[in-house]
Amino acid sequence: MATSPVSRRDLFKRAGAGAVVGAAIAHTAVAEATAPVRKHHWGMVIDTRRCVGCEACVIACKIENKTPPGVFYTVVTKEPLAGSTTGKPVFMTKPCFHCENPPCIPVCPVNATYKRKTDGIVVVDYDRCIGCRYCLAACPYGARYADFGDEYDLLPMAGENVSPEYKQYRERVPGQSPIGNARKCQFCMHLQDEQGTYDREAGRWPACAKTCPGHAIIFGDLDDPESEVATILREHNAVRVKEELGTEPSVYYLL
Amino acid sequence: MEQDITRRRFLKTLSAVGGGAAGATVTAATAGVVRGAEGPSPGSAALERRYGREAGEWIASCCNACGGQCGIFAHVVEGKVVKIEPNPWNPNNYSNISTDFFDNFDPAIGVRDGSSICPKGNAAIFSLYDPDRVAMPRKRTNPEKGVDIDPGWQEISWNQAVEEIGAKLRTIRDAGHPEELLWWSEDHSFTHPQQDFCALYGTPNYSNHANLCDVARKASFKMVMGDERPLTDFVQSKYILLFGWNPTSAIKWVHLPRIITKALENGARMVVVDPNLSDTAAKAQEWVPIRPSTDGALALALGHVIVRDRLYDEAFVKDWAVGFNEYRRLVADATPKWAEEITSVPAKTIERIAHDLATTKPAVVDVWSGPGQHSNGVQGGRAIALLNALVGAMDRPGGMIIPDKRGSKWSQASPEKPIEAPRFDGLSDLPWGHSSGVYGRGFQRLLDGSGPYTPKAGMCVFQNLVMSGPGSTHVADALKKLEMFVVVDTSESETARLADYLIPGTHFLERYDVNSHWVTWSAVGLRQPVVGGESQASSKYDFRGGIFGQMAEYEFVAALGRELGLKDRDGNDFFSIGAISREPIVSLTAWYEEQLSNELKTGAPGKTLDEMKALPGAVWVDEKGTAYEKYAAALKSKLVLDADGTVWDKPADDASRKQVAIVVDGVLFEKPEADGGVAVGRIIADQAWFTDGDKLLDGPKLEGKKPKQIGYAIGGTDPRRGFFTPSGKVEFANAKFADKSDLTGTPVDPVPTYKPRDWQPDAEYPLYLINWKEASHTHTRSHNNPLLMAIQGSNPLRMNTATAQKLGLADGQEVVVESQYGSTRAVLAVTNAIHPEVVGAQHGFGHQAFGKVARGKGSAFGDLNRMAFDPISGQATHKEICVRVRKA
Amino acid sequence: MTLKRAFWVVGILGLIPFLWAVYVRFFVHPDASNLGSVVPWGLHVAQYIYFVGLSAGSFLLSSLVYVFGMKRFEPIGRLAVFTAIVTLLLALLTIGLDIGHIDRFWHVFVFVNPTSPMAWMIWLYTLYLVLLIAEFWFLMRSDLVIAGRVPGMRGWVSRVLSIGSRDTSEGRITRDMRWVRILATIGVPLAVMFHGGVGALFGVLASRPFWNSGMFPIIFLVSALASGGALLVVASAIFQQGWKAHRAMILDLGKIVLGLLLLDILFQISEALIGLYGSDPGFVASFELVVAGPYWYVFWFLQIGVGFVVPVILLATPFRRDPRAVILACGAVVIGFVGVRLNIVIPGLSPEEIRGITQSVTDPRMASSYFPSAWEWILSFGIGAVGLVLFALGDYFLPMTRHLPPTATQD
Numbered sequence A: 001m002a003t004s005p006v007s008r009r010d011l012f013k014r015a016g017a018g019a020v021v022g023a024a025i026a027h028t029a030v031a032e033a034t035a036p037v038r039k040h041h042w043g044m045v046i047d048t049r050r051c052v053g054c055e056a057c058v059i060a061c062k063i064e065n066k067t068p069p070g071v072f073y074t075v076v077t078k079e080p081l082a083g084s085t086t087g088k089p090v091f092m093t094k095p096c097f098h099c100e101n102p103p104c105i106p107v108c109p110v111n112a113t114y115k116r117k118t119d120g121i122v123v124v125d126y127d128r129c130i131g132c133r134y135c136l137a138a139c140p141y142g143a144r145y146a147d148f149g150d151e152y153d154l155l156p157m158a159g160e161n162v163s164p165e166y167k168q169y170r171e172r173v174p175g176q177s178p179i180g181n182a183r184k185c186q187f188c189m190h191l192q193d194e195q196g197t198y199d200r201e202a203g204r205w206p207a208c209a210k211t212c213p214g215h216a217i218i219f220g221d222l223d224d225p226e227s228e229v230a231t232i233l234r235e236h237n238a239v240r241v242k243e244e245l246g247t248e249p250s251v252y253y254l255l
Numbered sequence B: 001m002e003q004d005i006t007r008r009r010f011l012k013t014l015s016a017v018g019g020g021a022a023g024a025t026v027t028a029a030t031a032g033v034v035r036g037a038e039g040p041s042p043g044s045a046a047l048e049r050r051y052g053r054e055a056g057e058w059i060a061s062c063c064n065a066c067g068g069q070c071g072i073f074a075h076v077v078e079g080k081v082v083k084i085e086p087n088p089w090n091p092n093n094y095s096n097i098s099t100d101f102f103d104n105f106d107p108a109i110g111v112r113d114g115s116s117i118c119p120k121g122n123a124a125i126f127s128l129y130d131p132d133r134v135a136m137p138r139k140r141t142n143p144e145k146g147v148d149i150d151p152g153w154q155e156i157s158w159n160q161a162v163e164e165i166g167a168k169l170r171t172i173r174d175a176g177h178p179e180e181l182l183w184w185s186e187d188h189s190f191t192h193p194q195q196d197f198c199a200l201y202g203t204p205n206y207s208n209h210a211n212l213c214d215v216a217r218k219a220s221f222k223m224v225m226g227d228e229r230p231l232t233d234f235v236q237s238k239y240i241l242l243f244g245w246n247p248t249s250a251i252k253w254v255h256l257p258r259i260i261t262k263a264l265e266n267g268a269r270m271v272v273v274d275p276n277l278s279d280t281a282a283k284a285q286e287w288v289p290i291r292p293s294t295d296g297a298l299a300l301a302l303g304h305v306i307v308r309d310r311l312y313d314e315a316f317v318k319d320w321a322v323g324f325n326e327y328r329r330l331v332a333d334a335t336p337k338w339a340e341e342i343t344s345v346p347a348k349t350i351e352r353i354a355h356d357l358a359t360t361k362p363a364v365v366d367v368w369s370g371p372g373q374h375s376n377g378v379q380g381g382r383a384i385a386l387l388n389a390l391v392g393a394m395d396r397p398g399g400m401i402i403p404d405k406r407g408s409k410w411s412q413a414s415p416e417k418p419i420e421a422p423r424f425d426g427l428s429d430l431p432w433g434h435s436s437g438v439y440g441r442g443f444q445r446l447l448d449g450s451g452p453y454t455p456k457a458g459m460c461v462f463q464n465l466v467m468s469g470p471g472s473t474h475v476a477d478a479l480k481k482l483e484m485f486v487v488v489d490t491s492e493s494e495t496a497r498l499a500d501y502l503i504p505g506t507h508f509l510e511r512y513d514v515n516s517h518w519v520t521w522s523a524v525g526l527r528q529p530v531v532g533g534e535s536q537a538s539s540k541y542d543f544r545g546g547i548f549g550q551m552a553e554y555e556f557v558a559a560l561g562r563e564l565g566l567k568d569r570d571g572n573d574f575f576s577i578g579a580i581s582r583e584p585i586v587s588l589t590a591w592y593e594e595q596l597s598n599e600l601k602t603g604a605p606g607k608t609l610d611e612m613k614a615l616p617g618a619v620w621v622d623e624k625g626t627a628y629e630k631y632a633a634a635l636k637s638k639l640v641l642d643a644d645g646t647v648w649d650k651p652a653d654d655a656s657r658k659q660v661a662i663v664v665d666g667v668l669f670e671k672p673e674a675d676g677g678v679a680v681g682r683i684i685a686d687q688a689w690f691t692d693g694d695k696l697l698d699g700p701k702l703e704g705k706k707p708k709q710i711g712y713a714i715g716g717t718d719p720r721r722g723f724f725t726p727s728g729k730v731e732f733a734n735a736k737f738a739d740k741s742d743l744t745g746t747p748v749d750p751v752p753t754y755k756p757r758d759w760q761p762d763a764e765y766p767l768y769l770i771n772w773k774e775a776s777h778t779h780t781r782s783h784n785n786p787l788l789m790a791i792q793g794s795n796p797l798r799m800n801t802a803t804a805q806k807l808g809l810a811d812g813q814e815v816v817v818e819s820q821y822g823s824t825r826a827v828l829a830v831t832n833a834i835h836p837e838v839v840g841a842q843h844g845f846g847h848q849a850f851g852k853v854a855r856g857k858g859s860a861f862g863d864l865n866r867m868a869f870d871p872i873s874g875q876a877t878h879k880e881i882c883v884r885v886r887k888a
Numbered sequence C: 001m002t003l004k005r006a007f008w009v010v011g012i013l014g015l016i017p018f019l020w021a022v023y024v025r026f027f028v029h030p031d032a033s034n035l036g037s038v039v040p041w042g043l044h045v046a047q048y049i050y051f052v053g054l055s056a057g058s059f060l061l062s063s064l065v066y067v068f069g070m071k072r073f074e075p076i077g078r079l080a081v082f083t084a085i086v087t088l089l090l091a092l093l094t095i096g097l098d099i100g101h102i103d104r105f106w107h108v109f110v111f112v113n114p115t116s117p118m119a120w121m122i123w124l125y126t127l128y129l130v131l132l133i134a135e136f137w138f139l140m141r142s143d144l145v146i147a148g149r150v151p152g153m154r155g156w157v158s159r160v161l162s163i164g165s166r167d168t169s170e171g172r173i174t175r176d177m178r179w180v181r182i183l184a185t186i187g188v189p190l191a192v193m194f195h196g197g198v199g200a201l202f203g204v205l206a207s208r209p210f211w212n213s214g215m216f217p218i219i220f221l222v223s224a225l226a227s228g229g230a231l232l233v234v235a236s237a238i239f240q241q242g243w244k245a246h247r248a249m250i251l252d253l254g255k256i257v258l259g260l261l262l263l264d265i266l267f268q269i270s271e272a273l274i275g276l277y278g279s280d281p282g283f284v285a286s287f288e289l290v291v292a293g294p295y296w297y298v299f300w301f302l303q304i305g306v307g308f309v310v311p312v313i314l315l316a317t318p319f320r321r322d323p324r325a326v327i328l329a330c331g332a333v334v335i336g337f338v339g340v341r342l343n344i345v346i347p348g349l350s351p352e353e354i355r356g357i358t359q360s361v362t363d364p365r366m367a368s369s370y371f372p373s374a375w376e377w378i379l380s381f382g383i384g385a386v387g388l389v390l391f392a393l394g395d396y397f398l399p400m401t402r403h404l405p406p407t408a409t410q411d
């Protein structure tokens, strides 16, 4: 069940006013029958104690993914914890949490957004997405962004803006995807190799984690007990945001 | 590919994705994505080869989006920079001490857990391709000058620019007054050719921005320990006390956030003294809000407690310090109660911090711009620096490290005849003035004509004097006095708007440089051009050309040098002759490459430019690593002591050996006492040493050569290198200081007595106004970068909640901020995170020129300041302003 | 100038900026809206739910005639179905111009996602639209055949619309009306599901406390009925001189609208009470935005004043016996409900999902405040103009009231 994009419990909950429950279950069953085996579970542990709030992650991500103005796959909040007596801000970078139980997925009218069965990354199929932005409303973490087609004003020498996302290398052309689509952090998935793994030494590593001056973004395979992320989670008490929603984020925080 | 190991690294990946072979498909890479035919299938392999990570080149270089010079890799695809990433071979990106670096270092991949660059470095592509950049030389047509007046620019060719500027400079020089050229430069980019130019042209007036920056700190530490740029060994420290320094956000070098948070993780306690809850204070366990500029008093009170309770490192003080008794007397009255009155820091807090500081080992205390950019910054900083001496944190792990300054080696060109004219800013009048000059004094003299002569021309390279100097209006008015003002800048800055000629600068991705010194051992990084070079400006000069085909700053200076036919002492055309080949070189670029190569080859790396390029990460790192307690390093005498008591200058097998002394009862005499010989040295630790008091000299006066001081006899028995202070020790006091007077005519205090700053709040202007830097921007230069403006788009004025309440002001409200010199508008941010008597904002906003993105965002407070500087070091006092705030 | 003519003029003039706005949307500046990623739905989504509400409401009221046989309301029967069609088309037009890739609307039918309330909504309104058109056709068929006998433009249009049908016999008409009844009967649950589905689309989102409640689908239905009823009164006034011709019906409709309004406010209050006492910070933040945010006047003046207080006063006091007052009251409801819709969509999205995200970057697309751009306004009014033109065209070409003698009717 853990690997299915939508748990049954969740499904019932969300089927809402109109859903024909039987059909929905059938759909999920089919999806499960054909589900490839999960090979990795990519996730992050973000150590807010190491984060200095510099926002290098925000910029590195924008440059890596060539996102337009207004689209930030991660942002850094700088709020004091509720009830803080010192008023000291807690710096917190906030990519997509690649929820195990992501509310953004069941709402999509065209199945354009889904969770990769092999490694848990939540992706958007730009060619399928109709740009209704329902998923933006549904994500409880503000992790999704709409591409309204804004452009940066740069010298012509900067060349065309080609995003490597999903290894699709799309140029920005008015009216064409990803303009008009929902967009989000995809753990810099284009940096994976053929086997679907990342290689830190070769620089094939999420851009935000790669640049972080505080070394606060620890990325890795949560399913691999030897990984740095798994080790940290074993040894520390980590928290996830809005646990009460049952979304089960793949991104943990150390406070 | 610039170097082997990187190539290996990428080749490895290349084969891993199987993308190397033509036609290989990458479909499988996104196996999980593809759902039948309709999923987001990846683009073609051809696209990946064109735009992917393996496309193009990754060129190692150094960032210069701020002065930090961190290592980078620039990803260049089809002649365009598409990404900048950290360079894991460059220690500057990782740690400032070598063990921390080498322990995590693998020669094949650099540091194992990856290195970093800050937001400004990441966003630098957007400044490279900023549409508001200056592409061609411009000449003013509107004779009326002002920051808000259209200069009526006319674009001119490079030939015309060099010829016209050259002609004016020739006139000035031919009239016999080359000193009438003033030169302001950034302080570590291509400074050598500029200094060479000034020397050969004949002006003593080369200055650089360090006196806008941290010369107060430099003076403080130089007075205390003889070194002007010690670095804090955060990562090994257990107690970190910072005064007015914001290193996790004003990221001077990108290793700072890592080593500080790492220290905290290792259990260090950090206390930050700052009127504002800076981002560094936010990381600290304790924030100590203080009344601005009173840090010296707090430091003395901390000293008081430590001395009173005998918590100081007695061994260190005994062996390695002088003037402790004078200091003890000074702090005897500096009680915590006394300091509480001055600083507003509770006496109890002072007692506690003093105890923690002195009892937690190792501990370190540092200070930067906060206290430094005030008129009492030098002595205040000195009191702070001395706390390190009290706790024995001098050049020891976890303390203040004296860096190994060996880097590239530059020897300045010697002019045909020595320069006799005095410096226009009268630098030598300052007791602890810095070679960078005194901008403020120069501007003052320009403005009121009180200088020793009347400068006619000015050259400003890579600085925005109007916004970066204190008292913007005054600076602008001063610059207007010049007959010819030339600005070399990438943007049409506020300063550039006053120029007669605006010369396009290069972005750091378009040029060369060599960077060293920001770690504690010798490491040299190479900056190299990664874009440009295809287009050549139609010009009589041959050069590589930036993305607009423009000259690099060093090429422009060299071109001017050629135009003027500047010759060195040997009569050579300095700017045409290769530094190694000694042959004339046509290309300006090739000429500079040879200069650099020479500096590198003769310097610590001992490598040519091409050899440097081939190093992993294009960085040379000394394997010897960080040395500690260098002052305590034992010295080996060069003198040879015979069994019979004769002292020789060379070993026995050297035929040219000379007898230099004889030993009588452990004392060295030049010749027998009976022949009138005087005592010149002693036997220390079984070696013969020439001495002058405690100072060890490298030899006797042989053949008229003056002996060089090489160390100290510590405790009379150990010959040691010592500190580079006059006494060779840390100086708690130095009576000789009083022999020099500061610019107000006051003798320099031998001890760091607390003196209030000059400009104090009063009934009319009751609030302190301060300013600071944050991670999002560099000074005034990054505000046309839409990415950086997205993470920080303005600089609201912070005010304490209680103060706002008293003034009837609310969060988000527009206010007028006024001082007796000027006023500006700002948006208020009401917070508890600032001292109630203080308002403050991030520096650098409020552009009137620069570019579409920057203009009109946030507030500039420069107009509210006076053109002022500290009278001991010449440090510009950016943070010393008093204001009132009212509703707009 | 008659009301009808004014209609034509305003409508056609309104089409010009509309076409310009559409052109801008597709060819010049796809980023012309003031939406962002914090408030990704704005004026047009509000307008969309406004229109679908009107559609569902007027359709359900038409069922009083065609399902429940309430002859009193017969005069507005066709108008009601027509209104339901036009407002639904306007809703589709609005949302079509709002989403990023209208060219891919067919994906909803091919890439089926049964867990998406939005998908269900789209499937249901597609069915609903087909059904509405069929029902309307059966309603008008015989009149179209008759009208088609007249030469000229009108006749030609009628001939086309009658799709070759010739038969005007009693029997055929009776069969038509049986079809109408069947379709209308199916339509009732469909409209309820469809519009309830719109409510559910919002209601299911746990991420949005302001919407996340079981009341939402119900409130949507009640408010749809209220606004739809009000719109019918206004339409009848304009197209049928209702205050003269159908005085009694208008007064009755006024009572219905009053009842629905009161029911609606009751639900709204209970919704607010639950939310506020539950003191979910997100709900409270949205609620505060509604009553005291930057657009407080939308709530107090438009939604409460125009949309509730004015009509309740007019409908509950002796004014209620004057059809002109009822029409005025219903006009106020129709306008006031614009505020209701705006105040559902925007304040529900504005509160940060994670504290501090809107301050974390300086970008208008990340602001928690939203005010429509000039372009959005123009497009909105332009869509309104399209509506006017459609109404006017319908009035001109279609037999909105029966041509045949009443004997032809079945009951």
Ligand SMILES: Nc1nc2c(c(=O)[nH]1)N[C@H]1C(S)=C(S)[C@@H](COP(=O)(O)OP(=O)(O)OC[C@H]3O[C@@H](n4cnc5c(=O)[nH]c(N)nc54)[C@H](O)[C@@H]3O)O[C@H]1N2
Residues within 6 Å of the ligand: B066, B067, B213, B214, B243, B244, B245, B246, B247, B249, B250, B251, B252, B253, B273, B274, B275, B276, B278, B290, B291, B292, B293, B294, B295, B368, B369, B370, B371, B374, B770, B771, B772, B773, B774, B775, B776, B777, B778, B779, B840, B879
């Ligand atoms: N992102 C970024 N990083 C930078 C730079 C940049 O422009 N941008 N510039 C680089 C350069 S050149 C330099 S010199 C360094 C400087 O780095 P810092 O020395 O950290 O410079 P500031 O931020 O100007 O000032 C430090 C702190 O001093 C506080 N302060 C002001 N007045 C007082 C006072 O009287 N007493 C005390 N105790 N504190 C006070 C301010 O609130 C501020 O938090 O930063 C470097 N790093």
Ligand SMILES: Nc1nc2c(c(=O)[nH]1)N[C@H]1C(S)=C(S)[C@@H](COP(=O)(O)OP(=O)(O)OC[C@H]3O[C@@H](n4cnc5c(=O)[nH]c(N)nc54)[C@H](O)[C@@H]3O)O[C@H]1N2
Residues within 6 Å of the ligand: B186, B209, B212, B213, B214, B369, B461, B462, B463, B464, B465, B467, B468, B469, B470, B488, B489, B490, B491, B493, B504, B505, B506, B507, B508, B553, B771, B772, B773, B778, B779, B780, B781, B782, B843, B862, B878, B879
């Ligand atoms: N109020 C206040 N004033 C301050 C400070 C403060 O904290 N508060 N800090 C002070 C400190 S610490 C310092 S170090 C100084 C720094 O002051 P400056 O050295 O003047 O630095 P910037 O203000 O960034 O101006 C740099 C100028 O160089 C241009 N430029 C940028 N890159 C290049 C390039 O590659 N080539 C060329 N040719 N030009 C380039 C930019 O467009 C800009 O006009 O400011 C000081 N001024």
Ligand code: SF4
Residues within 6 Å of the ligand: A050, A051, A052, A053, A054, A055, A056, A057, A058, A076, A091, A093, A208, A211, A212, A213, A214, A215, A216, A217
């Ligand atoms: S780059 Fe790292 S330290 Fe900087 S804000 Fe992001 S997570 Fe924090």
Ligand code: SF4
Residues within 6 Å of the ligand: A096, A097, A098, A099, A102, A103, A104, A105, A122, A138, A139, A140, A141, A142, A143, A144, A184, A247
């Ligand atoms: S954080 Fe939001 S966008 Fe990301 S998976 Fe979870 S619900 Fe979806």
Ligand code: SF4
Residues within 6 Å of the ligand: A107, A108, A109, A110, A111, A112, A113, A124, A128, A129, A130, A131, A132, A133, A134, A135, A136, A181, A182
């Ligand atoms: S915006 Fe795209 S991904 Fe999001 S719900 Fe709509 S169609 Fe699905």
Ligand code: SF4
Residues within 6 Å of the ligand: A060, A061, A062, A064, A065, A073, A074, A095, A096, A184, A185, A186, A187, A188, A189, A206, A207, A208, A209
């Ligand atoms: S993992 Fe990649 S896409 Fe996600 S926030 Fe980090 S850099 Fe952006």
Ligand code: SF4
Residues within 6 Å of the ligand: B063, B064, B065, B066, B067, B068, B069, B070, B116, B117, B118, B119, B120, B121, B122, B251, B252, B253, B254
């Ligand atoms: S601190 Fe940042 S801007 Fe400065 S040199 Fe390093 S990476 Fe570049």
Ligand SMILES: [Mo]
Residues within 6 Å of the ligand: B212, B213, B214
């Ligand atoms: Mo500086």
